[in-house]
Amino acid sequence: MERRKFLQGVTCLGLSHLIPDLAYATGSGRLLVLVELKGGNDGLNTVVPYRDPRYAELRPRLALKPGELLNITDNLALHSALQPLMPLWQSGELAVIQSVGYPQPNLSHFRSIEIWDTGSRSDQYLADGWLARALALRAKLPGTLADGVAVGSSELGPLAGSRALVLSDPEQFRRQARLASNSNAMTNGALAHVLQVESNVVHAASQLQLNHAFQTEFPKGGFGDVVKTACRVAASGNVSVLRLTLGGFDTHQNQVGTQANLLKQLAEGLHALRAALLELGRWQDTLVLTYSEFGRRPRENQSNGTDHGTSAPHFAMGGRVKGGLFGAPPALDRLDGNGNLPFSVDFRSVYATVIERWWAQAGSGEILGGRFKPLEFLRS
Amino acid sequence: MHHLLTVAAGIEGGGMFSFGLIRVGFALCFALLVGSVSAVAAPMGEADARHFLERTGFGAPPPLVAQFARLSREQAVDRLLVRDSAGFHAAPPSLDYQRPSAGRDLDESARKAFAMQQREQGMALRQWWLEEMLHASTPTRALRERMTLFWHNHFVSSQQKVKSVKLMLDQNLLLRRHALGNFSVLLHSVSKDPAMLIYLDGANSRKASPNENFAREVMELFTLGEGNYSEQDVKEAARAFTGWSFERETGTYLWRPGMHDGGEKSILGRTGSFDGDQVLDILLAQPKTAEFIVGKLWREFISPTADATEVRRIGAAFRSAAYEVTGALRPLLLSKAFWAPENRGALVKSPVDLLVGTLRTLETSPANTLPVVAGLRQLGQDLFAPPNVKGWPGGSAWINTHSLLARKQFLERLLRAEEMAPMGPMREDRRRDRGGRLEVHFDSLNWLNHFAQDPLRVSKALLALAPVEAPPTGLMGLGLIRTLLLDPVYQLK
Numbered sequence: 001m002e003r004r005k006f007l008q009g010v011t012c013l014g015l016s017h018l019i020p021d022l023a024y025a026t027g028s029g030r031l032l033v034l035v036e037l038k039g040g041n042d043g044l045n046t047v048v049p050y051r052d053p054r055y056a057e058l059r060p061r062l063a064l065k066p067g068e069l070l071n072i073t074d075n076l077a078l079h080s081a082l083q084p085l086m087p088l089w090q091s092g093e094l095a096v097i098q099s100v101g102y103p104q105p106n107l108s109h110f111r112s113i114e115i116w117d118t119g120s121r122s123d124q125y126l127a128d129g130w131l132a133r134a135l136a137l138r139a140k141l142p143g144t145l146a147d148g149v150a151v152g153s154s155e156l157g158p159l160a161g162s163r164a165l166v167l168s169d170p171e172q173f174r175r176q177a178r179l180a181s182n183s184n185a186m187t188n189g190a191l192a193h194v195l196q197v198e199s200n201v202v203h204a205a206s207q208l209q210l211n212h213a214f215q216t217e218f219p220k221g222g223f224g225d226v227v228k229t230a231c232r233v234a235a236s237g238n239v240s241v242l243r244l245t246l247g248g249f250d251t252h253q254n255q256v257g258t259q260a261n262l263l264k265q266l267a268e269g270l271h272a273l274r275a276a277l278l279e280l281g282r283w284q285d286t287l288v289l290t291y292s293e294f295g296r297r298p299r300e301n302q303s304n305g306t307d308h309g310t311s312a313p314h315f316a317m318g319g320r321v322k323g324g325l326f327g328a329p330p331a332l333d334r335l336d337g338n339g340n341l342p343f344s345v346d347f348r349s350v351y352a353t354v355i356e357r358w359w360a361q362a363g364s365g366e367i368l369g370g371r372f373k374p375l376e377f378l379r380s
Numbered sequence: 381m382h383h384l385l386t387v388a389a390g391i392e393g394g395g396m397f398s399f400g401l402i403r404v405g406f407a408l409c410f411a412l413l414v415g416s417v418s419a420v421a422a423p424m425g426e427a428d429a430r431h432f433l434e435r436t437g438f439g440a441p442p443p444l445v446a447q448f449a450r451l452s453r454e455q456a457v458d459r460l461l462v463r464d465s466a467g468f469h470a471a472p473p474s475l476d477y478q479r480p481s482a483g484r485d486l487d488e489s490a491r492k493a494f495a496m497q498q499r500e501q502g503m504a505l506r507q508w509w510l511e512e513m514l515h516a517s518t519p520t521r522a523l524r525e526r527m528t529l530f531w532h533n534h535f536v537s538s539q540q541k542v543k544s545v546k547l548m549l550d551q552n553l554l555l556r557r558h559a560l561g562n563f564s565v566l567l568h569s570v571s572k573d574p575a576m577l578i579y580l581d582g583a584n585s586r587k588a589s590p591n592e593n594f595a596r597e598v599m600e601l602f603t604l605g606e607g608n609y610s611e612q613d614v615k616e617a618a619r620a621f622t623g624w625s626f627e628r629e630t631g632t633y634l635w636r637p638g639m640h641d642g643g644e645k646s647i648l649g650r651t652g653s654f655d656g657d658q659v660l661d662i663l664l665a666q667p668k669t670a671e672f673i674v675g676k677l678w679r680e681f682i683s684p685t686a687d688a689t690e691v692r693r694i695g696a697a698f699r700s701a702a703y704e705v706t707g708a709l710r711p712l713l714l715s716k717a718f719w720a721p722e723n724r725g726a727l728v729k730s731p732v733d734l735l736v737g738t739l740r741t742l743e744t745s746p747a748n749t750l751p752v753v754a755g756l757r758q759l760g761q762d763l764f765a766p767p768n769v770k771g772w773p774g775g776s777a778w779i780n781t782h783s784l785l786a787r788k789q790f791l792e793r794l795l796r797a798e799e800m801a802p803m804g805p806m807r808e809d810r811r812r813d814r815g816g817r818l819e820v821h822f823d824s825l826n827w828l829n830h831f832a833q834d835p836l837r838v839s840k841a842l843l844a845l846a847p848v849e850a851p852p853t854g855l856m857g858l859g860l861i862r863t864l865l866l867d868p869v870y871q872l873k
Contacts, residue, residue: 108596110770111606154760154780155773166780176785179792179866185848190684190728193776194784194868195848201781252581252593302589303581338611 030358031234032131033273033288034158034243037266039250040109042259043295043312044330044341047096048077054332058298062255062306072096073325081263084271085315092323093274094315095377097350099327101311101343105294109250109308113293117157119351119368128161131241133367134355135162138240145207146200148241149233152226159243163196165204170232177205209236216275219268222246227269231276244269249292253303266290270317284319287358287378289350298332299339310336311343314350322379348372421452427840431724432456434844434873435681436713437522438513439737442830442841448519457713460519461560461706469515472553473504475546477631501545506753506763509552513736514745514752520560527559527705528552529732530680532763533771534673535570535602537579539764547575547631548764563673563703564664567602568657572633577626580769585625586639590618597769603663605672609648616645621656664703671695674708682717683726684775690715725844725872728778731759733873734787738794738865741842744822751818755790759783779871791865793818795858824858835860843869 048064049055051074056063069077072089076096088094104122106112115122119130135147148164150156156164167173180201187195212235218228223246230242246266251258270288277283295312311330328344335341353374355364365371424432429448433440448456478494513529516522532555539548551573558566570576577594585591595618599609623640626633644653650662663669674695678686694711701707717723729737735752739745746752756763760783766772779787831837838860839847847867851860864870 107611108600108606109768154783155777156780166782168782173782173785176789179785179788181849183848183868190726190776190872191845191848191869194728194779194871197779197781197784198868201785204781302586307592 029238029285031239031282031286032241032354032358033230033286034241035266035270035288035290036153036157036243036245037249037262037290037292038113038153038245038247039292040112040294040296040308041249041262041290041292041312042251042255042306042309043314044298045255045259046079046082046263047072047098047313048079049075049329049332050077051075052330052332054298058332059300061304062300075329076325079260079263081260082267084267085317088274088317089323093319093321094317094323095321095326096313096324097316097326097345097375097377098313098329099311099331099341099344100291100314100347100350101294101341102346102348103343105310105340105343107294107308107310107338109293113157116291116293116347117160119158119348121369124369129156129158130351130367131158132161132164134351134359134361135240137361137363137367138359145233145237145239146204147239148243149230149239150243151229151233151245152223153243153245153247157243157245159241163200164241165200167229167233170208170210170229170236173201174205174208174210177201180205207237208233212236212280214276215279216272218272218276219265221265223265223269224272227273227276231273231280234277234282235280251296251305252301252307253305255300255305274317286318287321287354288315288317289354290314291347291350295341297339298330298335298341310340312341316350316377320379322377324377326375326377345375346372349375353378421454423450424453424456425449428453428719429456430841431719431844432713433519434733434737435718435727436460437516437519437526437740438733439740439742440841441740441743442827444519445841453714453719457710460523460713461710462520464518464520464524464560466557469512469517470508472549473501473508475501475505475549477546478544479628479631498543498545502539502548502764503750503753505545505549505552506756507749509763510736510749510753510756513732514739514749524556524559528556529763530677531555531559531566531570533766533774534676535566535573535576536766536769536771537573537575538766542575542578544575544578544631547578550631551575552764558705560705560709563698563705563708567664568660571598571602571656571660572624574626574631574633577624577633585618585622586636587619587622587641590615590622590641592618594618594621594624598660599663601769603660603669603672604666605668605675608666608668608672613647616647617659619643619645620647620654620659624656667692667695667699670698670703670708674698674712677708677712678717679775681712682715683723687717690717725869727873728775729871729873730772730774730778731756731761731787732763734759734871735790735794737873738791739820742822742827742861744820744827746818746820748816748819751816755818758786759790784871787871788866791870792862794820795822795862795865824861828857828861839864843867844873845869 045062045064048069050064050069064079068080070080070083070086071077085094102115102122106115106122117129118126120126131148146165147162148159150159150164150166151168154166156166180198182199182202183195185195210232212232214231218224226244230244233239233242246262248258248262273288274283277286291314292312294309296306296309301307326345330341348368349372351368352364352372355361355367356374357378426445426449429445430440433444433448451459513525516525532552535555537548537551539545542548554569554573558569580594580597581591585594592614596614599614599617600606619641623636625636625639640655642653644651647654647659647662648666671691674691675686678691694708697711698708712718735755760778761772828838831841833856835851835856842864847864847869849867851863855863
């Protein structure tokens with residue numbers, strides 16, 4: 001759905017008072033960084049209820065031992081690979097939102113990430129990303145590069161349907177952008193899509209500035225590069241959303257080494273992201289959220305891995321985050337018929353928190369197709 | 381009757397058809413008897429011919445367009461779907477099977493050598509397939525390659541997980557063998573294909589702990605599609621597939637009866653002590669399966685949104701034809717929707733369409749196809765390595781701000797007789813990623829001779845729709861071709 005059509009729809013519904021006028025300032029410069037843990041991260045080995053006897057019972061081989069854990073409360077510990085994030089936990093900039101999921105969970109990668117990306121119900125099929133709907137109602141600030149930028153994946157995910165860029169190498173992008181051009185042709189379907197992308201390129205290229213040199217050292221490797229590109233975009237101009245992707249979490253076999261490696265990349269990358277945004281003076285205006293299509297099944301499988309599951313913990317980080325625990329711990333005593341965990345926080349509540357508290361926007365009910373109570377992990 | 385024979389003889393005198401003459405005669409005869417010559421029976425003309433060839437093959441070489449322009453739609457479809465011999469342009473690479481985890485037992489340097497060998501073999505394999513597409517000698521062979529790619533994107537396996545180039549090649553040969561054959565046979569065969577068993581973790585599924593991944597993907601991705609089965613069906617089907625295994629040492633399918641759960645299962649309302657093959661037959665018996673496949677074929681050949689009524693009709697025809705692939709293709713290619721004006725330029729070209737199609741349309745090919753293989757990967761379509769189980773999403777997903785620029789840049793490179801010095805220093809890995817210099821000797825003057833110096837005809841030969849930016853009047857030569865290739869409409873077919 002194009003921005004124009006959505007706005008027309010909003011006007012028809014008598015909701016035109018929701019369209020902010022340009023003088024509206026609160027929450028307007030705030031950045032959302034979404035970090036996708038692609039494949040379904042095993043939450044139970046990320047934020048670990050190590051005192052729950054069922055944990056070791058369900059995972060005789062995969063359960064993490066004390067030497068592999070970093071205690072954060074009396075009952076919970078983080079996977080030791082997340083060591084770089086411990087200072088944030090201690091300074092109260094890191095929140096853990098436990099048991100995030102949704103009713104009637106779907107165990108297919110594609111369907112479940114579609115549900116998360118479009119912010120739909122489990123039995124509903126929406127075309128646009130939830131951020132496309134949210135951003136349609138936001139005022140465009142001067143010097144806006146794009147609504148959002150996706151780095152590390154060729155899919156727009158939650159940004160689908162918005163004026164968003166897929167970016168891998170900013171210099172190359174700017175060099176190649178001369179090949180695109182703007183056109184005024186009125187059309188629809190496949191051609192309209194191509195023309196829209198051409199126009200996005202022309203616009204972004206005209207705004208992109210690449211001269212910022214960071215002091216921060218970014219970790220080597222794929223995710224480090226993704227974080228670096230994202231920071232260069234943030235240095236360059238106004239953008240409301242950065243969506244970073246780290247893949248490989250679908251650990252059906254031999255989970256231990258794979259997950260440790262991925263969580264290390266994640267933690268080091270996020271640590272560098274924070275340092276770079278502090279350099280830019282933007283950490284106070286940044287909210288980082290992780291998400292994933294699902295968690296994994298508590299009981300380990302026969303291949304030293306885990307199968308698709310349901311709810312999982314996720315992280316919120318930022319200059320205005322109120323650190324601590326939110327939601328309820330994993331209910332290992334209340335597994336469903338498939339052996340999977342119930343949820344305690346609907347992911348749409350997290351989205352509502354972004355819309356209502358982070359961006360101070362009205363219309364959350366329309367965007368999410370219902371009222372979802374925001375969480376209290378933001379100080380202001 | 382005499383009149384018709386004269387017409388038939390006249391066509392033969394034109395030296396065009398060496399087969400199907402009698403068919404032409406009868407077709408005309410029947411049409412006249414019926415009393416009207418429908419759109420299906422009249423010569424289709426150049427616009428339709430270009431559309432038909434580009435959608436069913438790769439690109440539309442002008443001489444082929446001229447040939448097909450004289451055929452009716454029905455004749456074109458008949459000619460396309462004729463049974464062809466199973467030849468190759470070039471023999472597939474000769475590869476030995478090595479255990480996928482062979483690398484693990486070796487020391488550091490041997491492991492590096494093994495990885496290098498896999499990489500080189502992988503490139504050779506991609507080059508081979510690319511060249512089969514590029515040099516397909518008839519529209520039927522081009523369709524066969526297109527369908528092989530279609531099935532590769534349906535029965536997905538990736539070299540990244542399978543880790544054996546030989547097994548990926550074997551799977552590709554299997555897909556090609558049945559590409560225009562029978563879907564039921566294809567389904568049964570590919571479900572036991574070693575690369576597939578590895579990719580879907582079906583190889584270790586045992587009675588005590590059936591692997592649901594395989595059963596889920598067989599239902600969700602290969603046959604019924606989402607929403608047409610329950611979690612319980614998946615669990616029960618998983619039990620039926622236990623015992624399907626893979627012999628690591630030889631790289632072949634192995635039946636392990638000791639691992640098989642022979643108990644009673646209930647799947648989609650049927651109960652019995654089913655094995656894996658019987659479950660596949662149950663899935664094939666569902667109308668939803670035929671419709672799921674036809675829906676995908678629609679999105680491959682016609683438009684992004686399938687017409688539900690037509691899908692049901694063609695799905696029924698598919699099942700009536702006992703799942704012969706041509707039994708679905710024929711009604712699809714003869715449907716109103718395939719030829720409808722609103723569906724011209726309605727599909728986004730895949731990277732293969734863009735690169736292979738352009739080379740074939742311009743009647744040129746590079747001496748070294750490695751840069752084209754690298755190009756396909758850059759544009760998001762690395763053959764033998766789709767991104768995930770669902771395959772390449774296709775359609776608008778091919779085009780985003782990053783890929784659009786990469787696509788256009790590749791087209792520009794293609795048009796230069798020799799590659800110009802790259803702007804700025806090129807990193808060694810980037811040079812390797814590009815596969816070396818792309819050298820294409822495109823004789824633009826010769827190619828333009830097809831069009832008698834008429835820019836409008838050039839435009840109609842290259843684009844499915846009128847260009848968004850009309851080229852300046854009087855522009856001809858390589859400049860005109862470049863302008864048209866960089867027009868947004870060129871991204872579509």
